[in-house]
Amino acid sequence: MVLNPVLGKLVSKRVVLASASPRRQEILTNVGLRFEVVPSWFKETLEKSAFAAPYEYAVETAKQKALEVANRMHVKHLRTPDVVIGADTIVTVDEQILEKPVDKQDAYRMLSRLSGKEHSVFTGVAIIHCHSKDNHLETEITDFYEETKVKFSDLSEELLWEYIHSGEPMDKAGGYGIQALGGMLVEYVHGDFLNVVGFPLNHFCKKLAELYYPPPKHNVQHKKYDSIPSVDTFENLSDGESESSNFTEHKGASKLDSSGMCSSGAIYKSESSSSVRTGFIVPLENQNGVLKSAAKVPSKILDLMDGFRASKALFVASKLKMFDHLRAKGPLKAVDIANEVGTSVCGTERLLDACAALGLLEKTPQGYSNTDSANTYLTSDGEYSLHGYIIHSNDHLWPLFTNLESAVKEGSRQNHRAFGKKEEDLFKDYYQSQEVKQRFMAAMHSIAHLTARDVATAFDLSQFKSACDLGGCTGALAHELVQIYPNLKVTVFDLPEVIANTSYFQPSGQHTAPVTFVSGDFFKDNLPEADLYILSRVLHDWPDEKVHVLLSKISAVCKPGSALLVAEIVLDEQKTHPPRAVLQSLSMTEGKQRSGSEYKQLLEKYGFTDVQIKITGNLLDAVLGFKENLSP
Numbered sequence: 107m108v109l110n111p112v113l114g115k116l117v118s119k120r121v122v123l124a125s126a127s128p129r130r131q132e133i134l135t136n137v138g139l140r141f142e143v144v145p146s147w148f149k150e151t152l153e154k155s156a157f158a159a160p161y162e163y164a165v166e167t168a169k170q171k172a173l174e175v176a177n178r179m180h181v182k183h184l185r186t187p188d189v190v191i192g193a194d195t196i197v198t199v200d201e202q203i204l205e206k207p208v209d210k211q212d213a214y215r216m217l218s219r220l221s222g223k224e225h226s227v228f229t230g231v232a233i234i235h236c237h238s239k240d241n242h243l244e245t246e247i248t249d250f251y252e253e254t255k256v257k258f259s260d261l262s263e264e265l266l267w268e269y270i271h272s273g274e275p276m277d278k279a280g281g282y283g284i285q286a287l288g289g290m291l292v293e294y295v296h297g298d299f300l301n302v303v304g305f306p307l308n309h310f311c312k313k314l315a316e317l318y319y320p321p322p323k324h325n326v327q328h329k330k331y332d333s334i335p336s337v338d339t340f341e342n343l344s345d346g347e348s349e350s351s352n353f354t355e356h357k358g359a360s361k362l363d364s365s366g367m368c369s370s371g372a373i374y375k376s377e378s379s380s381s382v383r384t385g386f387i388v389p390l391e392n393q394n395g396v397l398k399s400a401a402k403v404p405s406k407i408l409d410l411m412d413g414f415r416a417s418k419a420l421f422v423a424s425k426l427k428m429f430d431h432l433r434a435k436g437p438l439k440a441v442d443i444a445n446e447v448g449t450s451v452c453g454t455e456r457l458l459d460a461c462a463a464l465g466l467l468e469k470t471p472q473g474y475s476n477t478d479s480a481n482t483y484l485t486s487d488g489e490y491s492l493h494g495y496i497i498h499s500n501d502h503l504w505p506l507f508t509n510l511e512s513a514v515k516e517g518s519r520q521n522h523r524a525f526g527k528k529e530e531d532l533f534k535d536y537y538q539s540q541e542v543k544q545r546f547m548a549a550m551h552s553i554a555h556l557t558a559r560d561v562a563t564a565f566d567l568s569q570f571k572s573a574c575d576l577g578g579c580t581g582a583l584a585h586e587l588v589q590i591y592p593n594l595k596v597t598v599f600d601l602p603e604v605i606a607n608t609s610y611f612q613p614s615g616q617h618t619a620p621v622t623f624v625s626g627d628f629f630k631d632n633l634p635e636a637d638l639y640i641l642s643r644v645l646h647d648w649p650d651e652k653v654h655v656l657l658s659k660i661s662a663v664c665k666p667g668s669a670l671l672v673a674e675i676v677l678d679e680q681k682t683h684p685p686r687a688v689l690q691s692l693s694m695t696e697g698k699q700r701s702g703s704e705y706k707q708l709l710e711k712y713g714f715t716d717v718q719i720k721i722t723g724n725l726l727d728a729v730l731g732f733k734e735n736l737s738p
C-alpha cells in the first residue's frame with residue numbers, strides 16, 4: 107500500500123467495520139482499506155440528556171456500536187477481529203440532536219429546521235483493538251469526533267417535499283445526503299466534507315498515526331499528529347517494524363535528528379509551514395540522489411489489473427492442494443512441496459511466493475507455512491473451507507468470465523463458448539457426471555456453511571417448529587438451524603440427484619435426527635409442510651417466470667402466521683453495492699440480484715407482510731416475511 111501507509115498498518119489485521127452505512131464502506135474502500143462489514147445491532151437509544159455535549163453522545167454511540175460487534179464476533183462466531191471501527195453521525199441545530207428520520211413527516215420536521223441556517227454535523231468514531239486472552243475479549247478503545255459546519259439555503263416547501271419524496275433523506279442523519287441531491291441545499295461547508303457524509307477520514311488517519319507511530323518521547327514538540335504523515339516518512343519510519351505489532355514504539359524515529367536531518371544524510375524539509383511544527387518531514391531525494399516520482403499511483407486500478415493473476419494464483423494453489431500439504435507438514439521449502447505435489451520446483455516457488463505476496467502464506471527461512479486464514483478457509487477440510495467454491499470458480503466461472511466480452515455483447519450466458527454446451531444440457535451434465543456433481547455441491551456447501559450461522563441468527567426463528575429448506579443441497583444451513591433452535595425440525599428438499607449425494611457432507615458426531623432429506627423438484631412436486639420455508643441462494647438464479655411459479659407455490663401452502671426466509675446478497679438501492687453481487691450478475695444467469703426494496707416488493711406480491719431485511723456482513727443477507735394472518 108504505497109499511497110496510504112497509515113492505513114497500510116491495518117493490512118495484516120482482520121479489520122471489521124461495525125456499520126451498515128454504505129457511505130462509510132465506500133469512503134474506506136476508496137482508500138484501499140480491506141475490511142469485513144458487520145453491521146452493529148446496538149440500538150441508538152442512549153439518553154441524550156445524559157450527555158453534556160452532543161458529540162459525547164455520538165462518540166458513546168459509536169463506541170457501543172463497535173463493542174457490540176466485537177463482543178458478538180468473539181462469542182458467537184469465535185472469530186475475534188483485530189480492529190473494529192464504529193461510527194455515529196448526528197446533526198445538531200438549536201441544541202437539538204437530529205438522527206435519521208423515522209418517516210417523511212419527521213424528515214420534513216428536520217429539514218425545515220435546517221432551512222436557512224447553519225448547523226453542525228458531528229461524527230463520533232471508535233477504533234477498538236481486540237485481543238482474545240484465555241477466551242476473554244480484551245479491548246483497547248480509542249475514540250474521537252469531528253465537527254463540520256454546514257449552512258443550508260432557504261428551502262421552499264415545494265423543494266423540501268420534492269426532496270423528501272426522492273427517498274434520499276430516510277437513512278441519513280438530519281434527513282439529508284450532502285453527497286447527492288442534498289448537496290443542492292447547501293450554501294457552504296466549513297470543515298471535513300467526508301465527516302458530513304459519515305466518516306471523518308482525515309481525522310481517522312491522524313488517529314491511526316498516533317496509535318501506530320507514537321511520537322518519540324524525547325521530542326517534546328511532537329505531542330500530536332496534526333497532519334497525516336507523508337508516504338515516504340512512513341516508509342522510513344516503519345523500517346524493521348513488525349506489521350503485526352500493535353502500538354509499537356516508533357523505532358525508526360531515532361534515524362532523525364532534531365534539525366530534520368536524516369542520519370543517512372538525505373535532505374528533508376518540514377511539511378508544516380505553521381508555527382507549530384508537526385514533526386513530519388518529507389524526503390526530497392532518496393539516498394542515491396534520485397528525485398522520487400510525484401505522480402499519483404492509481405493503486406485501485408492497478409489492483410484490478412492484477413486481480414486476475416491473483417485469483418488464478420489462489421485457484422491453482424488450491425487445486426494443487428498446497429494449503430493442505432502446508433497445514434499437514436509446513437513449514438516446507440518449495441522443493442519439498444514440488445515433490446509432494448508433482449510440480450516443477452521453479453514454478454512452485456513462483457506460485458508460493460505469489461501466495462506469500464498476497465498474504466495467503468508466510469515465508470520464513472524455514473520455508474512456507476499457512477496463515478491462519480489459509481488454514482481456516484483454504485484447506486479442503488478447514489473449518490470454513492472455501493475450497494469447493496474456489497474449485498468451482500476455477501473450473502466453471504473462470505471459463506465463463508473469459509467470454510465476458512461476448513456475454514456483454516450478446517447479453518447471454520456463454521456456456522456454449524466456455525464448455526461447448528447449451529445451458530440446459532450443461533445443467534443435465536451436472537447431475538450425470540459424478541465428479542462435476544460433487545464439485546458443484548462442494549461449492550454450494552462452502553458458501554452455505556460459511557454463512558449458515560449468520561443467516562440462521564439474522565432473525566429470531568425460535569417460534570417455528572418446522573422448516574423446509576427448498577434447494578437446501580447438502581443441509582449445511584439445516585444443521586446450523588437445528589443447533590441454534592433445538593425445537594426446530596428441518597426438511598431439506600432438493601432434486602433426487604442431489605439428495606443421493608449428501609452423505610459426504612454430513613457433520614460427523616452430531617445428532618442429525620431433526621434434519622431430514624426429501625427429494626423432489628420444487629417447481630413440479632408438492633412441497634413438504636412447514637411453518638417456515640427457506641430459499642437460500644435460489645431466487646437470484648431463476649428468471650421471473652420461474653420465480654413466480656415457486657413463490658406462488660410457497661404462498662399457497664403457507665398457512666397464516668408461517669413465514670418465508672430468503673437468503674441472498676441484498677443490493678443497496680443504487681444496485682452498486684456490494685460489488686460481489688454486482689460482479690456475480692456478470693455470469694448472465696437468467697435470474698438477477700435484487701435490492702432490499704425489490705425483495706420486499708417481491709415477497710409482498712406473494713402475500714408476505716412485515717417483510718424485514720438484515721444485512722449480515724457475511725456473504726448472504728436475510729429477508730423474512732410472514733404470511734398474512736387472516737384471523738381477526
Ligand SMILES: Cc1cn([C@@H]2O[C@H](COP(=O)(O)OP(=O)(O)OP(=O)(O)O)[C@@H](O)[C@H]2O)c(=O)[nH]c1=O
Binds near residue numbers: 288304
Ligand atoms: C448528514 C449526512 C448523513 N449521511 C448518513 O447518515 C447516516 C447516519 O446514521 P448513523 O446512525 O451514524 O449510521 P447508520 O447509517 O445507521 O449505520 P450504522 O453505522 O450501522 O449505525 C450515515 O449512514 C451517514 O452516511 C449521509 O449519507 N450524508 C449526509 O450528508
